[in-house]
Structure formats: C-alpha cells, structure tokens
Amino acid sequence: MSFLISNHVGKLKMSPGHQLYASGGNGVPKQANRGSRQLVAGSNPHAEGGEEAASLRSRRQRTGRTTPSTSTAATLRRIQEVAKQVQQLAASPAIRQIQQMAEQVQKLARAPAVPVAYSRMQEVAEQVQKLAASPAMRQMQEMTAVLQPGGLVDFTTPAATEQARTQAFADAAKEPPPIAEREKAIPKLSLLRDHAPPDWKKRYPARQLTRAIERGLPVELVVLATDIRHSTFLMKEAIDPLRFASLLTEFIERSRVAVWDQGGWFDTFTGDGFIVYWPWRTERQYDAALLRCFQVVRRTFEDFYGRFVDLFMSNSKSLPAIGLRAGIDAGAAFLVSLTGKLSIIGDPVVGAVRMVGAARSTRTLLQAHVGQHVVARQNQGAFRDLVLTLMQISTKEYEGQFVYEVDVLGA
Helix, strand or coil: CHHHHHHHHCCEEECCCCCEEEECCCCCEHHHHHHHHHHHHCCCCCCCCHHHHHHHHHHHHHHCCCCCCHHHHHHHHHHHHHHHHHHHHHCCHHHHHHHHHHHHHHHHHHCCCCHHHHHHHHHHHHHHHHHHCCHHHHHHHHHHHHHCCCCCHHHCCHHHHHHHHHHHHHHHCCCCCHHHHHHCCCCCHHHHHHCCCCCHHHHCCHHHHHHHHHCCCCEEEEEEEEEEECHHHHHHCECCHHHHHHHHHHHHHHHHHHHHHCCCEEEEECCCCEEEEEECCCHHHHHHHHHHHHHHHHHHHHHHHHHHHHHHHHCECCCCCCEEEEEEEEEEEEEEEECCEEEEEEHHHHHHHHHHHHCCCCCEEEEHHHHHHHHHHHCCCCCCCCCEEEEEECCCCCCCEEEEEECCCCC
C-alpha cells in the first residue's frame, strides 16, 4: 500500500485543528490561498468595513492562514473521506495477501532454479493477476486518482457539492454496505465446538485464533482432503444400501476420532471422504501440523484397507476397484459461516481437493511448495520415515504441474 500513498504524503498535512488540508509548497493550504486572493481583491481597508478587513488581514499576517470558503470546506471533507477509505484499504485482507505474495515471490527468487520453484511462481503469478483485477485494487486506483494533483477540482464547484449531497441521500437508502455483508460470513464462536478437537484450547493459542476468526482475518492452515475412489459404483453395487450407509458413516466417525486425536479440525464430510485441517502460526507449528497430518493419513489408510475394504466387499454384488487417496496443501484460508455452519474457504482448500482428485489409490499428493518444505526439513533430520517422489500431473489449472507423491503405507 505504501507505493500508492507515498507520492501523496507530502501533499497532505494536519492543521492544529485536526483538519486535513491539501497544502502547497509554503505550508499554506492551496484552496485557502485561492480564497485569500479573492477576499483581498474584493476588500478595501479604507472603504466601508475597513476596520474588519484590516483586522482579518492582521490575523492572516499573524497565523499565515486564511478562512476556507464553502467550496474549500467541501473539498476538505472529501479529502478526509478519501483518507479514511485509504486507511481501511490499507488494513484489508487484499493488501495483506498482496504482501504475502510478494514475500513468496522473493523467497522463490532466491530458491534454486528447479522445476518446483518455477511451478510455484506460476501459481503465485496467477494469484497476483486475480488480485490485480479485484474490486479492492480498482477501488485503490480510484482513490489514487482522486489524490492526484487536480483530482479534487471537480469537488469544489457548487454543482458537484449538490451532486454529492444527492448521492449521499441515495446511498443512505440503499442496502447495507459490503462491510455488513462481509460480517454475515464471520462465524459465531459457538460453531467451533462441533469441529475443533475437545482440547483445542490447550493445543492452540486460543485467544489469537478466535480473535482472527472474529475479525475475519486469514488463518494459516494445513489442509487434508481424502476420497474413496469409485464410491458411487460401490453404492450402486451394494446389496443392502442401508448397510452401505452404515459402513460409510462408521468409517467417517473413526476417521474423525483419528483427526481429533492428532489435534486436527474436522471441516466436512464430502459424501465419499472428508476435509480436515490444522491451524498453525510459526514454522515449528507448521512442521508439527504436517507431522500430525501424515499420522492421520497413515492411520486412516490402515483402517480403510485393514477393515473396511472387506466389509464393503461382503455387501457388494460386484466390488469395483475401490481405494482411498489423499491430497495435502497449506496456506492462508478463512474460517467462515456458510448456511449457519462453520467451513473453510481459500487456496489451500482448493489445492488439497485438486491433489486428491489427481492422486492414485493408496497415495497422497502434496502441493509442490509443501513437498519442497518437507524435503528441505528431511535434509535437517525431520520426516525421515517419508519417501517423497517428484512427479507431474494434469489438473484443471495446469498441464504438467509438479507435485510430490507419498506412499504412507509403504513408508
């Protein structure tokens, strides 16, 4: 945000009365100087009212400031409104996301010239393009245009003042502003109870996490998505559909217990799998979240292949080539309220779903940046029991996308 505001900082000053003025090079408000010349041109200290004019001139000489005209006051109010909007934009999630992306690009620029780095930079570049076309960026461009020299001229005419007053009444009669709409998506903390592990307040800095949720701020997450391959065929071939539903429910409930035992949060049941996540803040917590995530994957896979494949087979007329697969991604996401229920939205959710959709049975796919982090930590002695394989896949977004594959059952 600094690159938008820095060119105009020198043009905005606060008067002793805490009013915002557009100042000239000599520290005197530009609009006030214009009003001063008009007043002097129409004044005569020797004519009628000369004593009052002389007194006014004397005050000008002592303070170096003139009295703003009505049009100038309207301009100043507009400047204050623009400044307030710029401050709100500076604190918006879009700006924070731009800063995070800039940091990612800087890190990738220092990374070795490997295909994984180029793949990640391609993802970041696409995210930056989306942000560049976002409403927040257009609003910032409009604010910048208003703050440019001459951009406030249109606000000083009587016609513009009347138009602004009419527009203000029209805006007041409209629906609530976007901020009110945004607040509707902020979940009540009571919704956390059905998704968080029972002892989550001991496992996580509860105050920081709940504060971020209440303020609608992004939270760093490790996201795991699982999927039963050919589950629709499995349902179609079920001898007893009710038993099929009972077995699937049992598998999900046992998986939920495994997730909670590892401090994970259960997001949703997808019909043939589930999405879970682990919040984190520091790199150490990131490593711990990934480790717990891999433990859940291993436990869930062992449970599925060691118990439920046989149970599904006993209830199937013709057992299709079923299998369990998983996808993992990490990054900033939002905990929101969707139809009154807690849910997560953001890039890591999409990434994890994309990974599980491209994974093979018994395999787990990691987004490139997650796999690269695990490989780097393996060189430092962590995640030694995992064997990662760099490979290319095709997704809806990319052809030949680099990812890492893990076989937790073979580890």
